[in-house]
Amino acid sequence: MTQEEVLALVVKYFTEQFEIAAEKIKPEAHLFKDLGLDSIDALDMVGYLESELDLEIKEEEIKTIRTVQDVVDFILRKSAEKA
Amino acid sequence: MMTDWFRPARPLDAALTAEPRFSVASDSLFFDGHFPGRPIVPGIALLGMVRETARRSLAGVPLPLAFRRVRFRALIEGEATLVTRLTATTAAAGTEGSPAGPAADAPAAGFPFEVRWGDQLAADGLLVQAPCGAVKLPPFGPDAVEESRSIEDFLPHRGRMRVAASILRVQPGLCEVEAEALPSWPLAFATGADSVVLLELLAQTAAAMTGWEERHTPGGGGRGFLVGSRFFTSSSAEVPFGTLCRSTVHSLRHRDNYRVFQGLVSAPDGTLLAEGELQAFRA
Incomplete structure (x- = not known):
């Protein structure tokens, strides 16, 4: 997947799952401060990435994800590792 | 009252x-x-x-x-x-x-x-205001069990707060229970109960499933508590007394002790009464 494809997937996930307006989901948007997610939302997101994209995510990796771009980069990196 | x-x-x-x-x-x-x-x-x-x-x-x-x-x-x-x-x-x-x-x-x-x-x-x-129709459940597989034991063997709820009557079918990650709306149900009015009680029925279906898994699946199950619901919708404000309900819940995903369930409640003729997504932590 390209960066644009992953970003589109992330935007779709946030709009459908958390009902966040698509225009708010910018790469630099902070998941908690700008998008209003909480710790349960974060767990939900990790569960989604693991089950839907078949990614294995370690506890310490979760703490590095703060922005939408972090989510995109993370998916790209983990997908490349898996390939 | x-x-x-x-x-x-x-x-x-x-x-x-x-x-x-x-x-x-x-x-x-x-x-x-x-x-x-x-x-x-x-x-x-x-x-x-x-x-x-x-x-x-x-x-x-x-x-x-x-x-x-x-x-x-x-x-x-x-x-x-x-x-x-x-x-x-x-x-x-x-x-x-x-x-x-x-x-x-x-x-x-x-x-x-x-x-x-x-x-x-x-x-x-x-x-x-939102319609029902978002939840799609997987079918039961050939390993589904018609559980004859009391639901109280798998569920901690008792007395008037136990609205789920019995398990109809269950397999890891998928469970169907039946219930009948009664004047003894929580949040009962004169002729029916507030349909919010169907969220409790879904939660009890999930709890019965996890209780069942605890006994039948290595590392499965565990008692949990509800921390949220991404959505819950009912088709009417009240569930009339006497309504027979079938509540089916499946495990959508999990991460560590966190688990997400989706489920729906329908009448025996298939009429959809409610649906929702539950978020729970295993205790």
């Missing part, structure tokens, strides 16, 4: 800013089985208060039948006084086409709510 469950501490009025106060007394029927030896105010008590606030204060507006982005943020043990706050807004509609999004003909408005317990936020979320 609804007042056997919780009581408005002062008369509710039509002003949305009135912030009605409700008390759950130590002899509240919520504590009849939720849970034996450890009285905990259930989540549906808080949502019932929100619905009651809406029922009294939203004159001229159809009672919103859906909840979205509900979070239960406090474990309330024993008697408590809770304050509800419901706010009218036109900016609270869901994303068109999202799983719990509003119907095309529904008003583009929602009502953010909070339930406060002292200085703590006990629950919050959004009350909206």
Whole structure:
């Protein structure tokens, strides 16, 4: 997947799952401060990435994800590792 | 009577800013089985208060039948006084086409709510108009079991707070239970119960499944507590007494002790009564 494809997937996930307006989901948007997610939302997101994209995510990796771009980069990196 | 469950501490009025106060007394029927030896105010008590606030204060507006982005943020043990706050807004509609999004003909408005317990936020979320139809369940497989043991072997709920009557079919990650709406159900009115109780039925279906898994799946199961509901929608405001309900829940995903379930409640003829997504932590 390209960066644009992953970003589109992330935007779709946030709009459908958390009902966040698509225009708010910018790469630099902070998941908690700008998008209003909480710790349960974060767990939900990790569960989604693991089950839907078949990614294995370690506890310490979760703490590095703060922005939408972090989510995109993370998916790209983990997908490349898996390939 | 609804007042056997919780009581408005002062008369509710039509002003949305009135912030009605409700008390759950130590002899509240919520504590009849939720849970034996450890009285905990259930989540549906808080949502019932929100619905009651809406029922009294939203004159001229159809009672919103859906909840979205509900979070239960406090474990309330024993008697408590809770304050509800419901706010009218036109900016609270869901994303068109999202799983719990509003119907095309529904008003583009929602009502953010909070339930406060002292200085703590006990629950919050959004009350909206939204249709059923988002949940799609997988079929049962050949390994599904028709469980003949009592549901109380798998479920901690007792007394009047146990609304699920028996397990019909179960397999890891998927469970179907049956129930009949009775005057003894929580949040009962004269002819039926507040449909919020169907959220409790879904939660008990999930709990029965995890209790069953605990016995049958290595590393599976475990008792949990509800921390939220991304969406819950019922097709009517009340479930008439005598309604036979089939509640089916499947495990959507999990991460560590966190687990997400989706489920639906239908009548024997297939009529959809309610659906929802539950978020729970394993204790």
